[in-house]
Amino acid sequence: MINFQPNWTSSPGNTINDILKNRSIEVPVFAKKIDESTDLVIKLIEGSIKINNELASKLSNELGTSRSFWINREEHYRSLLKVNQPKVMSNWISSLPIKDMIKFGWIKDSNNLEKECLNYFGVSDVYAWYTKYTNTNTLSFRKTETYKSDLASIFSWIRRGELLSNKYPLNEWNKQKFLDSLDEIKTLTREKNPKKFLPKLISICSDCGVVLAIVPTPKNCPVSGVVKFIGNRALIQMSFRYLSDDQFWFTFFHEAGHLILHNPENPILEIDKKVIDEKEKEANDFAQEVLIPYYLKEEMMKIRGNKKKIVGFSIKAGVSPGIVIGQLQHLKIIRFEYLNGYKRRYDWSDINETLESLKLS
Incomplete structure (x- = not known):
């Protein structure tokens, strides 16, 4: 069983990552245990893919939780996205160097900048971006x-x-x-x-x-x-x-x-x-x-x-x-x-x- 209370406002991937760190299990090792690719597990942790019934069963068997826990965890997280996404998306877009990204040809100057930016970073939504890029291990440099x-x-x-x-x-x-x-x-x-x-x-x-x-x-x-x-x-x-x-x-x-x-x-x-x-x-x-x-x-x-x-x-x-x-x-x-x-x-x-x-x- 999970020996700590998950943060229900974060993605299920964060919960998975927390459990793996708590048990000192490396991502490739965990991927092998659930018979999935390392790339899929990384995307799962980043929140880029949703937990379906098959994944929920595998997570349940390996992490000692119920299948319904992971299904409910996923549904709760996705419902929060719908409520908070517009404001979070607006703040995210304003933080990006949009003018230069367009100038350099990284993204197109379109009426749907949100989609352009999500495609550019290869994430499904802004929350997946924050999960992927604000991880403390994302960069090694002196943070000031x-x-x-x-x-x-x-x-x-x-x-x-x-x-x-x-x-x-x-x-x-x-x-x-x-x-x-x-x-x-x-x-x-x-x-x-x-x-x-x-x-x-x-x-x-x-x-x-x-x-x-x-x-x-x-x-x-x-x-x-x-x-x-x-x-x-x-x-x-x-x-x-x-x-x-x-x-x-x-x-x-x-x-x-x-x-x-x-x-x-x-x-x-x-x-x-x-x-x-x-x-x-x-x-x-x-x-x-x-x-x-x-x-x-x-x-x-x-x-x-x-x-x-x-x-x-x-x-x-x-x-x-x-x-x-x-x-x-x-x-x-x-x-x-x-x-x-x-x-x-x-x-x-x-x-x-x-x-x-x-x-x-």
């Missing part, structure tokens, strides 16, 4: 008051990467192959134009089972990147924030570090942070080591602001001058406002043209 109001925009941005991932070849994640490819990827940092390096970068990543999705950020989405797993593939999603070579490449190798070092169970989001946790520090160190190996660090520190030496050192290190300048700024060897003119700047028109040619926009 500053970012709470941005979550709807952040989830909208992440969802676009998930949808784009379906356009990529279905190669399985291969950690060793990806690690071995980083030296080849590093040579692309010296390419000036995204039209040249993006197709090569995307192809190398795809061959290793890594989806590299480039997605512009909507309003109130202060994100540079996110890394997560979608089934047996890895996703690195980047926003090209700041449109400079040092920021783009450091973020890429930082995300690569998360994949290789941490094999994250939950998405790890990159937002400008003053406080760096252990995993973030490890990913930073990984990116720095790939770009400027430790044995070259002392030599780089001595360059200081000498432009000629920076160019010569960048050739020796096999990276662009902008990356060297970015590292010197990060280490406070030179001021952040110094030598930024030597960084390569990107243009969204080049990026979009490249993605459109690859059919990945």
Whole structure:
């Protein structure tokens, strides 16, 4: 029997999730016990599918509750939806970056924005969205008051990467192959134009089972990147924030570090942070080591602001001058406002043209 009182204003999926957590049962294990797919159980927990008589019987047999409990639980929840849905839906729609979602072509500008948004997120109703996206395990990043109001925009941005991932070849994640490819990827940092390096970068990543999705950020989405797993593939999603070579490449190798070092169970989001946790520090160190190996660090520190030496050192290190300048700024060897003119700047028109040619926009 259930040893706690369920919250009847939440979805039946929340009750199922609470019971599984209370009994330390993993979702795949539970799915096997009730002879259903893991994907179905996830959707059940999210509230995306309804509990029918067959599912109610399976839940009853495995969780020690009556079949009528789950039928009544489902009916009670759905009745609440009908009463509260209009107000909740209106609040949800107003929280989303609708103008940018339309501008970027993520949704259509129609008379039924509710349906457009539900289809975009792949949920049956707004309550299923809240169940899916407000779970405390949905993201791994430092949560502060500053970012709470941005979550709807952040989830909208992440969802676009998930949808784009379906356009990529279905190669399985291969950690060793990806690690071995980083030296080849590093040579692309010296390419000036995204039209040249993006197709090569995307192809190398795809061959290793890594989806590299480039997605512009909507309003109130202060994100540079996110890394997560979608089934047996890895996703690195980047926003090209700041449109400079040092920021783009450091973020890429930082995300690569998360994949290789941490094999994250939950998405790890990159937002400008003053406080760096252990995993973030490890990913930073990984990116720095790939770009400027430790044995070259002392030599780089001595360059200081000498432009000629920076160019010569960048050739020796096999990276662009902008990356060297970015590292010197990060280490406070030179001021952040110094030598930024030597960084390569990107243009969204080049990026979009490249993605459109690859059919990945």
